[in-house]
Amino acid sequence: MAEMAFAAEDQTRRSRVTRPALPQVVIALLVLGVVVASGISLTAGASDASALAVAGHWLGLGEVNAIAPRDLLIVEQIRLPRVVMGLLVGAALAVSGVVMQGIFRNPLADPGLAGVSAGAGLGAAGMIVLGGSLALPAIRIFSYATLPAAAFLGGLLTTVILYGISTRLGRTSIATMLLAGIALGALSGAATGVLVYMADDKQLRDLTFWSMGSLGGATWPKIATMALVLAASLAALPFMARGLNALALGEAAAWHMGIPVERLKRTAIVIVAAMTGASVAVSGGIGFVGIVVPHILRLAIGPDHRFLLPASALLGGALLVLADSVARTVVAPAELPIGIITAIAGAPFFLWLLLRRRNVLDL
Amino acid sequence: MAMRKIQFVALARAAAFAASLLLPAIGVAADAKPSRIVAIGGSVTEIVYALGEEARLVGRDSTSVYPPEALKLPDTGYIRALSPEGVLSLNPDLILTLDGAGPPPALEALKAAGVRTVTIPEGFDRNAIIYKITAVGAALGAEDKAEALAGKVQAALDKAVALSAEQGRKARVLFVLSAREGRLMASGSKTQADGIIRMAGAENVLADIEGFKPVSDEAVIAAAPDVILMMTGTGDHAASNETVLALPAIAETPAGKAKRIVRMDGMYLLGFGPRTADAIVSLHEALYGNRKPGE
DSSP: OHHHHHHHHHHHHHHHHTOTTHHHHHHHHHHHHHHHHHHHHHHOSSSOOOHHHHHHHHTTOSOTTOSOHHHHHIIIIIIHHHHHHHHHHHHHHHHHHHHHHHHHTOTTOOTTTTSHHHHHHHHHHHHHHHTTTSOOHHHHHTHHHHHHHHHHHHHHHHHHHHHHHHEETTEEOHHHHHHHHHHHHHHHHHHHHHHHHHOOHHHHHHHHHHHHOOSTTOOHHHHHHHHHHHHHHHHTHHHHHHHHHHHTTOHHHHHHTTOOHHHHHHHHHHHHHHHHHHHHHHHOOOOSHHHHHHHHHHHHHOSOHHHHHHHHHHHHHHHHHHHHHHHHHTTTTSOOOHHHHHHHHHHHHHHHHHHHTTTTOOO | OHHHHHHHHHHHHHHHHHHHHHHHHHHHTTTOOOOSEEEESHHHHHHHHHTTOGGGEEEEOTTOOOSGGGGGSOBOOOTTSOOHHHHHTTOOSEEEEETTOOOHHHHHHHHHTTOEEEEEOOOSSHHHHHHHHHHHHHHHTOHHHHHHHHHHHHHHHHHHHHHHHTOSSOOEEEEEEEOGGGOEEEEOBSSHHHHHHHHTTOEETTTTSBSEEEEOHHHHHHHOOSEEEEEEOSGGGOOOHHHHHHSHHHHTSHHHHHTOEEEEEHHHHHOOSTTHHHHHHHHHHHHHTTOOTTO
């Protein structure tokens, strides 16, 4: 933990002296990467629908009726929402990871740690298994929205409980929050287990697929919700970046540097809960983005949160969009759950990075 | 429980209503028969083959594994996890799906693409099979063939069920879905396994519980099955007969003591399609052997 603080200091000094432009260059490259990844993802798919032809159609080039309605539908209604959703969810998960690692001052922290994912998972499982028995007309009509809503509420509720447990007289104890998060996660897991026991065959399959994640349910209303949550969270990033950099030196040191530590922790928890809850709600369980992306970037540009946070958002989005392209094409016309791809690709790459740079970064 | 039943009835009615709308529509546009069909659901695919209309299939889901030729068709994935672009890439003009296909956004996208989707209701009894055949035939515009097949299957089913009903004392059967690490996942009521056990003139010892559930050793011993019924196959079902019979829970039962275990192909036994009459007869013979009726 202390190493991160020293590394931060060291990084700031070095970047001032030897490589002043590097983080900016990396961020510029990542912007390019997001554009390229989105282009690839729009072009790739099970069918031969051409994204270029559709782009031409949008721009009014070519003959008016040259494009098949089916291709237009595939690019506009199936691929495009997934690309946008992938960028948003990837960014949210990666930024949540950075914030969690910063606030817990622990490189192993990830968005799942505070029990938010487990709470959201419980909400989703509850809706999958019990939703059908609640024969409310509203659930029948808004069936696409009820699962994400239940997941988000589950995540939110867990966070509120967690915050209540770990806060005393206006002070939030990070250690208590960590332990309570683990306990709440276990509790949510157990409750999910009860639901799994009650589930019938089809519901079991739904639960399994849900837990492996998919961007397949991307619709514009979901994207709009996700975008709102992400935008609100990103707006707090400048404040977060300064605070997290100071917090790397310890809570007392940060306080002496004039950082409103309690407000910082509160903001962090709200941001992580909102972003993780929303991500899990719209795309199920997508692992590894929240832990791999921040670490790749720490190795590349150092631990300064001013650069780390935006860079994570970009890399997270780009990687998830690429993973989704693979998920959609590798077993076409079927589709793999995206959580499998992120873990298969993410874990070995991460290990390779660690081996290559273990003399530099001593975790 | 009651709620589920009501829902199922409502669903069946809705499906019947949809089919009644469909029938005249196809009758009018007889020359506009669908020619590029994606079949979703094992029994639906089997029925298309049994009707001799397989030349019109361009895709199937991963549960469609019979007849073996079906495996050559492109696989669109699991019935509950379809990919809309994957299905559309096959350029279908009809998607014929067993009730319960999903996820909903994928079906929504397929609907938006203007591809006709016909849902065939699922059910685990004689009438459900006949209805499936009729509905598939109507969707394909092959009503005559479907009527012939339905008649044949109905006669076979009635014969099989009548034959099975002649037993005096019913065999008590425990259907074991999996026995991974000694933990038994067995079938209660309202499952395909329960349906076929009843039709074969036997008794499901776990009829009190609903669905496929993990069961405790004690519950198995208390249920005292005469025969263990399992699927042949790999993965979860791969436990060998010796392993299963040696499990403490099973060894204590009449089935364990007599070493009576019956294995049948999963899709054959549980498909509820054109082969179910044969499956009833096979299961009945496996359970009762050549025992005379009334014995």
